[in-house]
Amino acid sequence: GAVVSQHPSRVICKSGTSVKIECRSLDFQATTMFWYRQFPKQSLMLMATSNEGSKATYEQGVEKDKFLINHASLTLSTLTVTSAHPEDSSFYICSARIPGQFNEQFFGPGTRLTVL
Amino acid sequence: QQPVQSPQAVILREGEDAVINCSSSKALYSVHWYRQKHGEAPVFLMILLKGGEQKGHEKISASFNEKKQQSSLYLTASQLSYSGTYFCGTHPLNAGGTSYGKLTFGQGTILTVHP
Numbered sequence: 001g002a003v004v005s006q007h008p009s010r011v012i013c014k015s016g017t018s019v020k021i022e023c024r025s026l027d028f029q030a031t032t033m034f035w036y037r038q039f040p041k042q043s044l045m046l047m048a049t050s051n052e053g054s055k056a057t058y059e060q061g062v063e064k065d066k067f068l069i070n071h072a073s074l075t076l077s078t079l080t081v082t083s084a085h086p087e088d089s090s091f092y093i094c095s096a097r098i099p100g101q102f103n104e105q106f107f108g109p110g111t112r113l114t115v116l
Numbered sequence: 117q118q119p120v121q122s123p124q125a126v127i128l129r130e131g132e133d134a135v136i137n138c139s140s141s142k143a144l145y146s147v148h149w150y151r152q153k154h155g156e157a158p159v160f161l162m163i164l165l166k167g168g169e170q171k172g173h174e175k176i177s178a179s180f181n182e183k184k185q186q187s188s189l190y191l192t193a194s195q196l197s198y199s200g201t202y203f204c205g206t207h208p209l210n211a212g213g214t215s216y217g218k219l220t221f222g223q224g225t226i227l228t229v230h231p
């Protein structure tokens with residue numbers, strides 16, 4: 001299957017700082033990537049759809065000014081959590097879609113964010 | 117709207133079988149199945165398309181009843197490595213007969229396999 005990487009895998013930061021998470025598709029080009037957030041023992045909640053070369057599409061209730069998404073190339077999307085607060089602590093996972101009949105999505109390994 | 121999975125949790129002994137169900141209130145274009153182990157990202161298992169096509173692992177089987185808007189994942193002769201949380205993700209069917217390409221995940225089914 002396709003490989004998606006995420007960096008960093010774990011980050012601890014102070015309240016009020018910004019954190020950038022990178023998502024890369026290593027062996028394929030992804031025009032569309034997705035960002036999810038997952039709280040302990042809960043499902044994956046879609047935050048936004050990242051489209052290469054255009055603005056991201058955010059899900060209802062997700063603040064676009066707080067969660068900045070940039071998809072500057074066909075293999076890289078970044079999520080920046082601005083002015084992070086303890087309630088932003090979560091597991092952030094990206095996925096990349098292989099376009100076609102099946103629309104397969106492959107997930108990155110995730111980033112555990114802890115805001116102190 | 118989030119698909120509903122059942123059961124919420126299953127406990128098995130090695131070698132036993134299990135079925136995990138996923139129901140949607142909307143007509144579906146496809147159903148995707150993933151397994152997630154604690155602290156890790158979901159791993160792709162299988163995709164089932166409206167019309168009957170499938171793509172996935174040889175040792176895992178699943179069904180998709182388009183009329184009932186349901187899918188079932190069949191885990192046979194379970195192994196310890198099958199333990200984890202199973203998620204179904206659904207692509208709703210749009211007016212054009214395809215999908216919007218955005219997966220909505222169920223709440224998950226926790227599968228525990230004991231020796």
